[in-house]
Amino acid sequence: MNLSRWKSMLALLFALALFTAACSGDEVVDAAGDAADAAGDAAEDVVDDVTDDDAMEEDDDAMEDDDAMEDDDAMEDGAMEDTGVVTITGPERDESEAGALQTALSAFGEANGIDITYTGSADWEAEINVALEGGTEPDISIFPQPGKLADFARDGRLLEVPADTAASVSANWDAGSWGFGTVDGTQFGIPNKTDLKSLVWYQPARFEALGYEIPESWDELLALTDQAIADGNTPWCVGIESGQATGWPFTDWVEDVMLRTAGPEAYDQWVAGDLDFADPQVVGVFEAVKELWDRPGAVYADSGSISATAFQANGQPLVDGDCLMHRQASFFSAFMPEGTPVADGSEGAVDVFYFPANGDSRPILVAGTLVGAFHDRPEVWAVMEYLGGPEFANARQAAQKEAKGGDGSLSGFLTAVKGADLSLYEPLAQSMMEIMANAEVARFDGSDLMPADVGAGTFWSEGTSFVNGDVTALEAAEAIDASWP
Amino acid sequence: MSTPSTGSRGLGARLYRGLSSVPMWAFALVWLLPSLGLFVNSFRTRDGQRGSGFWRTVPDQFTIENYQTVFEANTVNSLGVSLLNSLAISIPATIIPISIAAFAAYGFAWIDFKGRKWLFIITVSILAIPLQVALIPLLKMYVGGAHLTLPFIGKTLTFIPAWGINGTSTAVWLTHTGFAMPFAIFLLHNYISSLPKDIFESARIDGADHFTIFWRLVLPLSIPVLAAFAIFQFLWTWNDFLIALTMIGSANPDALPTTVAIANLAGDFGRNEHLLPAGAFVQAFVPLVVFFALQRYFVRGLLAGSIKG
Incomplete structure (x- = not known):
């Protein structure tokens, strides 16, 4: 074999490597079939090896990733296995806000055997796009704008809220608030928090x-x-x-x-x-x-x-x-x-x-957050249901008020959910909730919808x-x- | 030379030195002013910072509360852990590219092999590729590996396994290492190729192989340029925000470096913006230490390869 043939073979191999690198990732997530599964299993073994060898503080992280990969596999098979882990991201990142959110989630998680982690980021808007592109999206995300939720819903990224979940959660909200999560007649988001602007x-x-x-x-x-x-x-x-x-x-x-x-x-x-x-x-x-x-x-x-x-x-x-x-x-x-x-x-x-x-x-002008799910697993929908209910609002209010200095301090958290425990709120917040309850017309902040x-x-x-x-x-x-x- | 002339020249020189340093100091002061303002503000309360400019502070209003707050261990924002994460990213991302690039630069400079010129041109031209375009593909590769399913026979080849290293500092320093390589090789090559040829020849005559020459001659002679590059690379990786945010992001908040942690400090609607000056000085402290420790190499290294002689 002469030299130039070697060269062309090398070039071919190089081109092949570039090509596979370019279309990586999608293969594992999208491709079905035994071959892909086998590759996934092999990959998991490698992850395990890496974990064993490098151990140290990255141990836990690698384990979590391991779980995330199992999620993908589960999705490929069409099964909805309960992994017992739910990840949530959102834009709220203040110590008091994010901490109270996590406290409220942990309380629910411990009672139901689900490990729930909330991560807040100043760059949530950019990050959620990157995560979706890279295939590392969380199970649930908290959306500050219905407009962004609608974009993801129309792109087919978000999952529709199952009928039974929707039926039980919609009873917690007035038609106006519930409608903020509706995209083209289909329910994709569940209201989670309300800010009063008027x-x-x-x-x-x-x-x-x-x-x-x-x-x-x-x-x-x-x-x-x-x-x-x-x-x-x-x-x-x-x-x-x-x-x-x-x-x-x-x-x-x-x-x-x-x-x-x-x-x-x-x-x-x-x-x-x-x-x-x-x-x-x-x-x-x-x-x-x-x-x-x-x-x-x-x-x-x-x-x-x-x-x-x-x-x-x-x-x-x-x-x-x-x-x-x-x-x-x-x-x-x-x-x-x-x-x-x-x-x-x-x-x-x-x-x-x-x-x-x-x-x-x-009429009142409101803003607030909605939750939307990216992965279809029973525990994800259980957490979604919890996030749209009064128990969550009460747990978060209690924790957030505590973080802001206890009795006499405004928590900054407000909700229009029915059945919220008003005694947890300060008089000022109570008067805001009264304004919300008395309003016949509520509209979401228009600039967040455009x-x-x-x-x-x-x-x-x-x-x-x-x-x-x-x-x-x-x-x-x-x-x-x-x-x- | 007579004494009076020396005296007058000395006086003139001293006067010149004195006068010429005036604009220097003026410039330095103007350039330092924003940092100074930030530094002063880092010791002021929220209402103080919001209420008036830093030049209107009175010393008895100073407080170290902001610094205490940014270091307090809490759910999302503690800077203490993030400083360790930053080190876990910056140190490998500095040492690994230098080690590899030093070998490569020596090879390009002093080992004669076929295609050396073209390979070097390709390496250097990679400098022109913006790293932003590669971030998402890289992230996909870290998550899912690189696979190819052959058509017809349905066999899948795995070129890179699915490491699933997104959300770890490994993903960040690996990325930094890759993107640092072209510039590192370019800089080190320019320096190493300008070393006098004679010492290589005499070493060769004494029976030294490439490895010995590299280890015993080139590395000790290249310390200034290695240190200069180390400063560059350390500062760049320490201050990096984009790569860390992309590769770690929300997947694992416990692994986030200081830059991202500080961005999160400001809080919803910027209600904790008063913590940013304190956070900025915590973040800047480590690079300052590194810079002053290595600064005598800095200028020497910057000139590396610029004068061939």
Whole structure:
């Protein structure tokens, strides 16, 4: 055999190696048949060997991976073996939040013989994509946006909630909340946590001293704004800076006002893309928000301008008395200066009132998390069912309150689940849950439902330009429409 | 040379040195200012950091609470364990590529074999491939191995077994090792090939084989460039975020290095952003130690291979 033939054979082998490397992974997961199984078994043996040899602290990790591989095998065979292990990922990663979540899960896991691990990550959105590509996706993921859940559902990545699970969990939620997990008529997600956005933070003692009443309607809110200005008080604190997400508090305002002036039907069309941003109804809302903020003396912005003021920086001026009101979601309690009393009747205490609306429907804007499953195993669905029930909410609330300092501390956790134990919550949280219970119309934060290019892109950026006065409402709206995929 | 002239030249030189150091100090100060601000802020409370700029701090407001918080053992965010993880990634990812690349560079420089030039060109041109494009395929390979099912006969060949090493530090340093190789070989080759030919010839005459030459001559002579590359590689792997996040991610939070742990410190909606300056200085401490320990090699090594003579 001459040299050039050797060379070409080598080249062929090299090309073959590259090719197999490129289409690796898929083979093991997708390909059925004895051959693939045999390969999988062999691979497991190798993993075992590696584990034995290298032991040390990686022992446990390798074992877990081992389990994960068995999952894959189980899926190939079409069987649903109970592995007793469930992994969950999500975006919540604060010590108190993630810790309370894990505590609540462990309690359920120990009672049912399931080893449940929750991992929170700041880069959950990117990571879940990588994990799906790499075949390392968790059993369950916690979605902060129904839009992302819907994307995965339409791509066929997420599993439909089985009818029996859906039947038992849906009884825990009102139709509106349950509907957040429905994609094209099929249930893929289970609601898990609720944040209330239609709230105004204020200090009851200051309102009393100034003789102001809590506004009961949108018109009264506007009247209060004017009266406060006339009295020489700054009514609002507004800041919409939030790093790369600058502008989202503005979108919340727009959504809340949209729900009040245009109504829920128009809101749904708008969120679905059937009603343009350039429609007079939406442009009108843009202008109404800006008109309110632009009234001379209406807004205190800590850093000079609304778009330069961090949304987190609005707690201090509210407590200091630089402004009277701040419209922000329930989680804003975490941004109040340390030691600020909440809703306890004391001098400097902060409280919330419902961001008012004309008429009796009392619509609310909410956000929250949904859970969706990637693997079909009985214990996965058992955990899914638990995550959508009141027992989970109570266990998490108790643990989270403890982590935040026990009695008298706001946990930051809120839920609209039926059967939640209200006695676990502080008065302020109870009043928020009462607002949720009284609302006839609840809509999810629209920017979380729109395509990411808009809801996490131009709606923020064009909204910021509009707030800055760089573009008119119509120009901003048309630019947003143009970016709708 | 007479004394007065020396004196006047000395004065001028001293004046020149003194004056020329003024802009240097000014530049250094401007460049240091952000780090200084970060350092000051790392000792301030959340409300302090949110309320005013670092230049408005008064020393009696300082607290080490932030540092205590980032080190507290807890469910997700403790930096103590993640520092060990970072070391478990950075040390192998520094030593292994250097060892392999030193052998390869010697081979490319001083062993005459067929196709040496082309092989070297291929190796160096791999430098142009961005590592990002290879991350997902690599992850798939770590999880599932590399297999080929032959058509018709249905036999599956396994080229790389399914190690399932995603979620371990091994996956991270293995990736770093691979991607460091082209640059390591390139840098070391330039240095090693510039060593004077005479010493190789005299060693050969004394009966030394390639291994002896490499071990007894090349390695000791290459210490500056090895140290310089070690600094580069250590800093790069220590500060790496992307590869660690991809290869470990949420699969195993106990194995995450400091960079990812710090990113998670900020918390939901950035409510714990005040911990980031403290976290950043914990993260920066180790590279600073490494840099100052090896810095005398740094400049020498940077010049490696740049002047052939």
